[in-house]
Amino acid sequence: MTSTQSEYFQKLRQEHVAQGPANITQAIIKKASGAIMTDVDGKEFIDFAGGIGVNNVGHSHPKVVKAIKDQADQFIHTCFHVGMYDSYIELAARLNELTPGNFAKRSMFANSGAEAVENAIKIAKYATKRPAVIAFENGFHGRTLLTMSLTSKIKPYKYGFGPFVPEVYRIPYPYCYRCPLGCKYPDCNMACVDYLESYFITHVDPETVAAIIAEPIQGEGGFVTPPPEYFPRLADICKKYGILLILDEVQSGAGRTGKFLAIEHWGIEPDIITMAKSLAGGMPLSAITGRQELMDAPHPGGLGGTYSGNPISCKAALAVLEILFEDKLLERSKELGDTLIERFTDLQKSHEIIGDVRGKGPMLALELVKDRHTKEPATEEAKRLTQICYDKGLVLLSCGNFGNVMRTLMPFVITDEQLDKGLSILEESLEEVAR
Numbered sequence: 001m002t003s004t005q006s007e008y009f010q011k012l013r014q015e016h017v018a019q020g021p022a023n024i025t026q027a028i029i030k031k032a033s034g035a036i037m038t039d040v041d042g043k044e045f046i047d048f049a050g051g052i053g054v055n056n057v058g059h060s061h062p063k064v065v066k067a068i069k070d071q072a073d074q075f076i077h078t079c080f081h082v083g084m085y086d087s088y089i090e091l092a093a094r095l096n097e098l099t100p101g102n103f104a105k106r107s108m109f110a111n112s113g114a115e116a117v118e119n120a121i122k123i124a125k126y127a128t129k130r131p132a133v134i135a136f137e138n139g140f141h142g143r144t145l146l147t148m149s150l151t152s153k154i155k156p157y158k159y160g161f162g163p164f165v166p167e168v169y170r171i172p173y174p175y176c177y178r179c180p181l182g183c184k185y186p187d188c189n190m191a192c193v194d195y196l197e198s199y200f201i202t203h204v205d206p207e208t209v210a211a212i213i214a215e216p217i218q219g220e221g222g223f224v225t226p227p228p229e230y231f232p233r234l235a236d237i238c239k240k241y242g243i244l245l246i247l248d249e250v251q252s253g254a255g256r257t258g259k260f261l262a263i264e265h266w267g268i269e270p271d272i273i274t275m276a277k278s279l280a281g282g283m284p285l286s287a288i289t290g291r292q293e294l295m296d297a298p299h300p301g302g303l304g305g306t307y308s309g310n311p312i313s314c315k316a317a318l319a320v321l322e323i324l325f326e327d328k329l330l331e332r333s334k335e336l337g338d339t340l341i342e343r344f345t346d347l348q349k350s351h352e353i354i355g356d357v358r359g360k361g362p363m364l365a366l367e368l369v370k371d372r373h374t375k376e377p378a379t380e381e382a383k384r385l386t387q388i389c390y391d392k393g394l395v396l397l398s399c400g401n402f403g404n405v406m407r408t409l410m411p412f413v414i415t416d417e418q419l420d421k422g423l424s425i426l427e428e429s430l431e432e433v434a435r
């Protein structure tokens with residue numbers, strides 16, 4: 001029996017590639033364009049995953065491809081520390097302008113989301129001369145030693161990889177569907193923010209805390225979306241104790257929620273923001289943007305890296321910003337969000353398994369439960385749903401502590417027809433799972 005190309009490469013993968021970098025699907029991709037991926041055997045998939053939130057402007061957007069090719073023709077690498085280039089500097093200026101806060105800012109670049117978070121924490125510690133950091137339950141910030149220490153979920157991210165970085169403290173996140181304090185919104189009056197005051201008595205002295213780092217909407221943690229009052233109240237507490245507020249927009253940024261940054265929905269001005277994923281349309285790039293006095297605190301040479309802010313990635317990011325703002329893809333993102341929320345709310349009415357629908361813009365999620373009253377996570381059902389969707393040609397990812405939250409991260413260039421087809425597959429597959 002002759003095997004398919006996919007089977008051939010899947011076998012080769014088993015024989016030669018470590019198992020740590022796990023595969024959510026078995027697809028071996030040959031080509032991807034817009035919102036469609038095609039595997040080596042010609043099977044097409046509608047992409048609701050976007051390479052885990054990286055392809056907001058679509059796979060191989062022609063303007064991003066052109067920017068990459070043009071830059072490669074000029075030069076590929078000089079190292080910013082050795083020979084500067086226009087795209088790094090222009091991108092820094094653009095991000096300083098686009099991020100919230102009417103104050104002087106500075107930006108710098110790195111290669112991955114984790115590296116952006118590492119740098120943000122280094123800057124915060126240096127600027128405040130304080131050693132501690134507070135992160136959140138369900139938070140995800142990466143897989144390096146520091147970012148893994150900030151990350152909450154043990155398996156698979158932290159298990160067996162300790163000891164972790166000291167002086168990392170953890171507080172509950174406003175996960176209203178499963179309130180960690182057992183409260184009910186809005187009667188709780190945001191007890192989770194007030195909890196910080198007692199936390200500062202029993203866990204950590206606020207005068208030793210450099211920063212609180214939060215995702216505006218938790219990505220891997222389950223698209224958990226805080227109520228409108230949360231971040232303004234958190235920012236007040238930070239101000240009261242001289243603690244910096246770092247917003248990790250690695251997954252929620254670059255237009256994912258219908259605004260350039262998710263935190264714009266809450267109207268606050270963070271001290272430092274980290275961005276990555278969709279920022280450079282698939283090229284490895286991350287950014288750290290913050291208040292000038294903080295960003296300029298570390299001495300020259302204290303930050304950076306050989307590949308950080310690669311010229312091809314910076315040019316790709318400038319193209320992404322042009323596409324989002326000039327080609328009005330941010331508006332398309334809002335439009336997608338409106339369609340999705342309508343379809344998902346309808347779906348929830350007819351499907352008991354959907355316990356919660358949440359998110360902003362097209363960063364939306366369905367939390368699956370076995371029973372709406374007990375809220376027992378429907379983990380196995382979510383796994384089956386992912387597989388059935390995949391078999392029918394839709395790539396859809398789950399997230400959350402129990403793996404029971406289905407999330408949408410499709411490219412904004414998805415056509416109405418592709419979106420409709422993808423949603424129909426999701427609906428049909430839900431029927432099968434719920435049966």
Ligand SMILES: Cc1ncc(COP(=O)(O)O)c(C=O)c1O
Binds near residue numbers: 113115141142215277
């Ligand atoms: C909010 C957030 N921060 C940081 C990271 C880490 O990014 P990377 O995988 O590029 O290191 C991720 C990745 O999913 C993320 O969602």
